Amino acid sequence: MGGSEAGDDSKDSKPKGNRGISFLDFIMRIVAILGTLGSAIAMGTTNETLPSFEQFIRFKAEYKNLPTFTFFVVANGIVSAYLAVSLVLSILHIVMSGARITRVVLIFFDTVMMAFLTSGASAAAAIVYLAHKGNARANWIAICQQYNSFCDRASGSLVGSFIGVFVFLLLIILSALALSRN
Amino acid sequence: MGGSEAGDDSKDSKPKGNRGISFLDFIMRIVAILGTLGSAIAMGTTNETLPSFEQFIRFKAEYKNLPTFTFFVVANGIVSAYLAVSLVLSILHIVMSGARITRVVLIFFDTVMMAFLTSGASAAAAIVYLAHKGNARANWIAICQQYNSFCDRASGSLVGSFIGVFVFLLLIILSALALSRN
Numbered sequence: 215m216g217g218s219e220a221g222d223d224s225k226d227s228k229p230k231g232n233r234g235i236s237f238l239d240f241i242m243r244i245v246a247i248l249g250t251l252g253s254a255i256a257m258g259t260t261n262e263t264l265p266s267f268e269q270f271i272r273f274k275a276e277y278k279n280l281p282t283f284t285f286f287v288v289a290n291g292i293v294s295a296y297l298a299v300s301l302v303l304s305i306l307h308i309v310m311s312g313a314r315i316t317r318v319v320l321i322f323f324d325t326v327m328m329a330f331l332t333s334g335a336s337a338a339a340a341i342v343y344l345a346h347k348g349n350a351r352a353n354w355i356a357i358c359q360q361y362n363s364f365c366d367r368a369s370g371s372l373v374g375s376f377i378g379v380f381v382f383l384l385l386i387i388l389s390a391l392a393l394s395r396n
Numbered sequence: 397m398g399g400s401e402a403g404d405d406s407k408d409s410k411p412k413g414n415r416g417i418s419f420l421d422f423i424m425r426i427v428a429i430l431g432t433l434g435s436a437i438a439m440g441t442t443n444e445t446l447p448s449f450e451q452f453i454r455f456k457a458e459y460k461n462l463p464t465f466t467f468f469v470v471a472n473g474i475v476s477a478y479l480a481v482s483l484v485l486s487i488l489h490i491v492m493s494g495a496r497i498t499r500v501v502l503i504f505f506d507t508v509m510m511a512f513l514t515s516g517a518s519a520a521a522a523i524v525y526l527a528h529k530g531n532a533r534a535n536w537i538a539i540c541q542q543y544n545s546f547c548d549r550a551s552g553s554l555v556g557s558f559i560g561v562f563v564f565l566l567l568i569i570l571s572a573l574a575l576s577r578n
Contacts, residue, residue: 275533279531279533279534280531280533280534281525281529282522282525282526314576315576317572317576318569318572318573318576321568321569321572322569322572325507325510325565325568325569326565328507328510328511329510329511329514329561329565332511332514332515332518333514333515333517333518334518335515336514336515336516336518336519336522337518337519337521337522338522339519340464340518340519340520340522340523341522341526343463343464344464344523344526344536345534347463349461349462351457351461351462352461352462352527352536352537352539353537353539354526354534354536354537355534355535355536357534357535379511383507383508383511386503386507386568387500387503387504387507389572390499390500390503390504390571390572390575391500393572393575393576394496394497394499394500394575394578396576
């Protein structure tokens with residue numbers, strides 16, 4: 215089924231297309247590192263203390279108060295660390311663009327990390343949504359009415375994480391494409 | 397980098413290993429269909445009406461009351477429908493085990509659907525966790541204390557969905573392996 219225009223299958227074959235793909239892979243990993251690290255820092259450093267006349271609920275809102283946000287910070291931290299380490303393999307693929315096994319290994323870890331990041335981002339998104347809208351049926355109040363700036367930071371921090379998920383999707387496809395052309 | 401024990405690269409080459417992988421792919425898609433469809437049905441049909449003496453909160457608890465649970469049901473429904481359709485390509489790969497382009501296409505859609513399913517499952521898990529534990533700081537009460545059977549069904553329905561995520565992970569790796577051996 216097509217796609218095998220580079221007919222040779224010697225180990226050191228370096229089809230130009232795959233080198234381009236490997237370079238794109240490297241650039242996109244940098245983008246994903248910025249996204250996930252930014253998300254971890256944005257969520258990890260946000261906090262808001264309400265003025266004392268607010269008697270209804272009084273607390274210093276930070277990510278540690280919500281286990282889901284803690285999970286989000288940890289997931290983004292681990293994924294950005296993984297991405298930094300994976301740059302080594304990415305560089306290796308630029309040099310040895312005919313590599314196969316290491317690409318399969320990379321697809322495996324990329325897929326695991328994508329699932330982990332998607333999990334953290336979606337769980338946090340569910341809680342952010344609840345914080346904004348509340349849920350009348352469950353008597354869960356929209357805490358964003360009190361904690362505006364905390365909620366804004368928490369919502370904003372989701373963006374980098376979802377960019378990371380999208381980049382992982384592209385990375386996995388690029389690796390599969392490179393494999394199919396080897 | 398190794399892995400090219402089947403030396404020929406003709407289009408119709410049918411390495412035995414790839415046929416085995418394609419067959420495993422087919423079986424695992426069936427498992428994932430059962431998991432995701434089961435999850436959609438389990439969450440979609442659960443409801444609990446509290447006896448009328450319960451005055452504190454009175455409502456018929458069902459998935460429609462929580463947007464995250466609605467997303468969960470929709471995501472699982474769409475993913476199980478996709479999996480059913482993808483069986484066609486899976487069968488094609490058993491017959492034509494040297495296929496490349498269709499494997500890349502399958503990796504693409506599998507990855508997208510995996511992210512979608514992980515998103516639905518994790519968002520629902522975040523809400524289920526909140527329903528069980530509540531959050532004192534945000535004044536969100538643990539509604540599971542009132543809605544025991546609703547919560548049990550909702551928690552249980554997560555299992556099939558996470559099995560689906562795990563199967564997708566295996567499917568993507570198997571496809572990558574098959575590609576690397578072509």
